[in-house]
Amino acid sequence: MIDVVIAGGGPVGLYLAALLLQEGVEVRVLEQRVRRKNHSRAIGIHPPALAVLDQVGVGGAMVRAGVPIRSGTAISRGATVGSMSFATVSDRFPFVLSLPQSTTESLLEQRVHELDGSALRRGARVTHVADDGGAVTVAVAAPEVEGGGSRITARLLVAADGARSQLRSLLGIHVLSKSYPDHYVMGDFAADGDHSQEAVLYLETGGIVESFPLPGDLRRWVVRMGSPAPNVDAAELSQLVHQRTGVRPDPATNSMLSAFSPKSTMARRLVAGRAVLIGDAAHEISPIGGQGMNLGWLDAAELAPIICASLAGTAVGRRLQEYDAGRRKAALLARRQAEVNMSLGRPLAPAFLGFRNLAMGAVAAVPSANRLVARRFTMQ
Numbered sequence: 001m002i003d004v005v006i007a008g009g010g011p012v013g014l015y016l017a018a019l020l021l022q023e024g025v026e027v028r029v030l031e032q033r034v035r036r037k038n039h040s041r042a043i044g045i046h047p048p049a050l051a052v053l054d055q056v057g058v059g060g061a062m063v064r065a066g067v068p069i070r071s072g073t074a075i076s077r078g079a080t081v082g083s084m085s086f087a088t089v090s091d092r093f094p095f096v097l098s099l100p101q102s103t104t105e106s107l108l109e110q111r112v113h114e115l116d117g118s119a120l121r122r123g124a125r126v127t128h129v130a131d132d133g134g135a136v137t138v139a140v141a142a143p144e145v146e147g148g149g150s151r152i153t154a155r156l157l158v159a160a161d162g163a164r165s166q167l168r169s170l171l172g173i174h175v176l177s178k179s180y181p182d183h184y185v186m187g188d189f190a191a192d193g194d195h196s197q198e199a200v201l202y203l204e205t206g207g208i209v210e211s212f213p214l215p216g217d218l219r220r221w222v223v224r225m226g227s228p229a230p231n232v233d234a235a236e237l238s239q240l241v242h243q244r245t246g247v248r249p250d251p252a253t254n255s256m257l258s259a260f261s262p263k264s265t266m267a268r269r270l271v272a273g274r275a276v277l278i279g280d281a282a283h284e285i286s287p288i289g290g291q292g293m294n295l296g297w298l299d300a301a302e303l304a305p306i307i308c309a310s311l312a313g314t315a316v317g318r319r320l321q322e323y324d325a326g327r328r329k330a331a332l333l334a335r336r337q338a339e340v341n342m343s344l345g346r347p348l349a350p351a352f353l354g355f356r357n358l359a360m361g362a363v364a365a366v367p368s369a370n371r372l373v374a375r376r377f378t379m380q
Helices: 011-022 047-056 059-065 101-115 166-170 234-245 292-311 317-344 350-364 367-377
Strands: 002-007 027-031 067-069 071-076 079-085 096-098 120-122 125-131 136-141 150-159 175-179 183-190 199-202 209-214 218-225 256-260 263-267 275-277
Touching: 002 011, 002 136, 002 292, 011 027, 011 047, 011 101, 011 292, 027 150, 047 059, 047 292, 059 101, 067 209, 071 350, 079 350, 079 367, 096 209, 101 120, 125 166, 150 166, 150 292, 183 234, 209 234, 218 234, 263 317, 292 317, 350 367
Parallel strands: 002 027, 002 150, 027 120, 071 199, 150 275
Antiparallel strands: 067 096, 071 079, 125 136, 136 150, 175 263, 183 218, 183 256, 199 209, 209 218
């Protein structure tokens, strides 16, 4: 019997594994993907997450590999509406770090391998869970291996297998879902030289356009659409950006293209017997504002000491109840912030857009209000 099985080898599962391995816990991470996706995906890492990532020795490497975004500017109809500095949000990390998720996962996986070269098992999918009150046994399918399949028994099980969590279903945990009238297309292109390390929000009548720097002299462009647009290509996205902002990213330099329609999913409970949900398996948050992955790391940072205490023989029932309530509350706060972010990006008639821009500019001009908004945006 091993100590902990973690289902899901994404950024949250890998981080939890590193935390536990550092404490001498025997861990197996089961990841159904045979190889990591080379896709930028989630890019924003907030100061509280950087602080907990530093606990496993990867914070510095991430900062060196990424782009620190130290300020943001809102622009509308060619004029600056307001600016926001992140200088006061953290003493150690006064910025939002922009780093492709593929690099984030690579650094975390390297750390896990340093701690235990056999901890991560790829091509492994949990197909059944049995909890007898004293241990959890999972059936594992390994289709990449001829005749592959096994059973693993552990003292505890953690579900970190994402928003479509199969393990959550196997545990019989129901979710509350919420959809939104928002749709987006995003792509990564070569940077044009303007706003080099700054986030820029273009607040236009047709809807928001967001732009963020990425390592490698790239920029992420996110355009709000009026309806789902899964077939938009790089040239069409470039044209949409140009129509609303006057900036025309070069389609030939596009390295990632994706369309998405945000929703939120909240598990009704995070603890089921000897199993616990974390990350997107526990709470899916709209990616607008970049909170979801960060929220998962904060889940793991809070859960790891509880796991260690349980393995040492300490009764942790009350702490698990507090974890359940506290992390669901944190997820609700993150959802509300994401909903505010999405509402600010919806199309408005020119008169209403002008009024909103005046209000935003007035808030941005008050230093105390500016600092408060910056702290809320960075999950403080």
